[in-house]
Amino acid sequence: MEFNRNRLQELDALRGLAAVAVLLFHYTSRYESQYEYIGRPLATVPYEYEYLGVQLFFMISGFVIFLTLDKTNRPLDFIVSRFSRLYHAYWICVLLTTGSILLLGLPGKEPTAIQIFVNMTMLQQLFLIKDIDGVYWTLFVEIIFYMSMLILFVTAQLHRILSILLVWLSIAAIGITLEYYTGLRIPYTVETLLNLKNIPYFALGIVFYHRRKNLSYTPSSLLVIIASVVVIAFSKDLTATIACLSFTMLFHLFINEKLQFLKNKPLLFLGAISYPLYLLHENIGFVVIRQLTTHNIDINICILVAALISFALATMVTRYIEVPAMRYIRQRYRARASS
Numbered sequence: 001m002e003f004n005r006n007r008l009q010e011l012d013a014l015r016g017l018a019a020v021a022v023l024l025f026h027y028t029s030r031y032e033s034q035y036e037y038i039g040r041p042l043a044t045v046p047y048e049y050e051y052l053g054v055q056l057f058f059m060i061s062g063f064v065i066f067l068t069l070d071k072t073n074r075p076l077d078f079i080v081s082r083f084s085r086l087y088h089a090y091w092i093c094v095l096l097t098t099g100s101i102l103l104l105g106l107p108g109k110e111p112t113a114i115q116i117f118v119n120m121t122m123l124q125q126l127f128l129i130k131d132i133d134g135v136y137w138t139l140f141v142e143i144i145f146y147m148s149m150l151i152l153f154v155t156a157q158l159h160r161i162l163s164i165l166l167v168w169l170s171i172a173a174i175g176i177t178l179e180y181y182t183g184l185r186i187p188y189t190v191e192t193l194l195n196l197k198n199i200p201y202f203a204l205g206i207v208f209y210h211r212r213k214n215l216s217y218t219p220s221s222l223l224v225i226i227a228s229v230v231v232i233a234f235s236k237d238l239t240a241t242i243a244c245l246s247f248t249m250l251f252h253l254f255i256n257e258k259l260q261f262l263k264n265k266p267l268l269f270l271g272a273i274s275y276p277l278y279l280l281h282e283n284i285g286f287v288v289i290r291q292l293t294t295h296n297i298d299i300n301i302c303i304l305v306a307a308l309i310s311f312a313l314a315t316m317v318t319r320y321i322e323v324p325a326m327r328y329i330r331q332r333y334r335a336r337a338s339s
Contacts, residue, residue, distance in 0.1 A: 008064075008067075009262070009263045009268055009271070010254050010259040010260070010262045010263065011060050011063065011064065011254070011271075012267075012268055012271030012272065012274075013259075013262035013263065013264075013267035013268055013270070013271050014056060014060060014250070014254075014262065014271075015056075015057065015060055015271050015274045016267055016268070016269070016270025016271035016272075016273070016274045016277075017056075017267065017270065018053040018054075018056040018057050018060075018274070019053065019270065019274040019275075019277045019278045019281075020053075020270060020277075021045070021049075021052065021053035021056075022053040022054065022135070022278060022281075023277065023278075023281045023285070023307060023310065024045050025045040025049060025050060025053070026134075026135075026281065026282045026285065026286075027041075027281075027285055027289065027303045027306060027307065028041050028043070028044035028045050028303070029044050029045055029046060029047050029050070030050075030134075030282070031285075031286055031289060032044070034108070034286070035107075035286065035289075035290055036293075037293070037299055039298060039299045039300075040299065041299050041300055041303060042300055048237065048239040049239065049243075051240070052239075052240070052243045054138055055198075055201050055240070055243065055244070055247070056247055057138065057278075058138075058141070058142075058145075058198050058201035058202055058205070059201045059202070059204050059205040059208075059247055059251065060205060061142060061145065061202060061205060062145075062201065062202035062203065062204060062205020062206040062209070063205035063206065063208055063209045063251070064205075065145070065146065065149055065205075065206075066149075066158075066161075066205075066206055066209040066210070067209060068081055068082075069149060069153055069158060070213075072153065075150060075153065075154055077337075078146075078150055078153065079150070080329065080330065080333045081330070082146055083329070084325065084326045084329040084330055084333075085326060086122070086139070086142075087122070088321055088322060088325035088326070088329075089275055089276050089279065089317055089318070089321055089322035089325075090122060090139070090279060091120060092276075092317055092321050093133075093276055093279035093280050093317065094116070094119055094120060094132055094133075094279075096280060096284065096313065096317075097132055097133050097279075097280065097283050097284055098111055098116055098132060100283065100284045100287045101132075101283060101287060104287045104291055105287070105290075106283060106286055106287050106290065109132075109283055109286075111132045114129070115129055115130060115132060116132065119131065119132045119136065122136070122139050122140065122143060123140065123143070124136070124140075125137065125140045125192075126140075132283070133279070133282050133283045134282055134283070135278055135279065135281075135282050136279075141195060141198055144192065144193060144195050145195055145198075145202050148195065152164065161206060161210070162207070162210065162218070162220040162221055162223075162224055163220065165199075165203045165206065165207075165224045165227075166220070166223060166224060166227060168194070168199050168203070169199065169200065169203060169224070169227040169228060169231055170227070171186075171194065171196065172194075172196040172197075172199055172200070172231050172235075173227070173230070173231050173234070175191065175196055176231065176234050176235050180234075197235070199231075200227075200228035200229070200231045200232050200244070201228075201232075201244075203224055203227075203228045204224075204225065204228050204244075204247070204248060204251065205251070206224075207221045207224045207225055207228075208251040208252070208254070208255055211255055212255040225248065228244075229241070229244055229245065229248065232244045272318055273311070273314040273315050273317075273318045274314075275318075275322065276313070276314040276317035276318050276321075276322060277310060277311065277314035280310055280313050280314055280317070281306075281307075281310040281314075284306075284309070284310060284313065285306035285307070285309070285310055286306075288302070288305060288306040288309055289302045289303060289306050292305060292306075
């Protein structure tokens with residue numbers, strides 16, 4: 001598989017590692033909480049590390065979206081870029097997951113026709129429809145973030161992004177304070193549309209893009225970093241706070257070109273297949289593990305087989321669906337835009 005030399009390959013490698021971290025958590029702790037193990041795996045990823053891979057994804061998204069917006073001339077440019085990146089691979093992964101569950105069974109996960117249809121929009125949470133696969137919740141979070149950034153682009157406010165992030169983080173902090181001291185919560189719809197639970201991670205990614213572009217930290221960018229860490233510290237547990245600080249240091253090293261060692265073929269391969277791997281691994285992996293354990297196969301072998309199948313499917317979706325579809329749509333769009 002060829003790797004795009006124009007991409008920020010260190011971020012691709014980090015994205016691949018985040019996807020693998022999520023997979024390992026789901027195949028150990030998450031599976032065990034929903035279905036019975038036969039035996040014990042050699043190691044498990046504890047529940048306190050549940051969302052760490054996802055949080056790294058959000059930081060990467062914050063960075064990459066601003067990179068995309070810097071190359072965007074019109075709102076439609078951004079919409080086409082995001083659509084071509086997300087939807088075609090997602091549709092195939094929804095169908096593969098649905099087919100695996102219907103064919104081999106996964107108790108409690110069987111999708112209905114309306115569920116399949118609405119999940120194809122990626123907006124099922126708006127309609128209170130259950131995700132066909134548990135990992136899909138993050139896609140809605142990403143879309144809300146993209147819409148927020150698009151609104152700022154259209155209204156020509158992106159140059160004020162650091163000030164906007166400080167206000168945004170202040171609202172998140174007020175929400176945390178109100179809930180802690182009074183038990184009152186910001187309405188769910190407002191909390192969701194403002195992405196208050198996840199904005200600190202996106203904000204950190206944005207700040208590091210700002211730092212990379214401007215070659216130095218500004219007082220505002222440092223304030224955003226501090227505010228993001230503080231909001232996470234007060235809203236999450238100690239593990240999440242330490243992880244946030246670690247990811248912050250990781251991004252600092254990245255923008256100072258200290259992560260060049262990540263540019264190796266295995267990690268870049270994981271980065272290349274990370275999106276389909278993330279979408280495909282959970283329920284398909286659960287189906288595989290559950291089927292194999294009925295034959296009294298060692299649980300470690302079951303997990304290994306599930307992982308290998310997920311890697312194989314992700315590689316095929318990347319090679320034959322995601323990359324060709326993205327290239328075709330973007331080429332057609334550029335051709336029409338220039339005509």
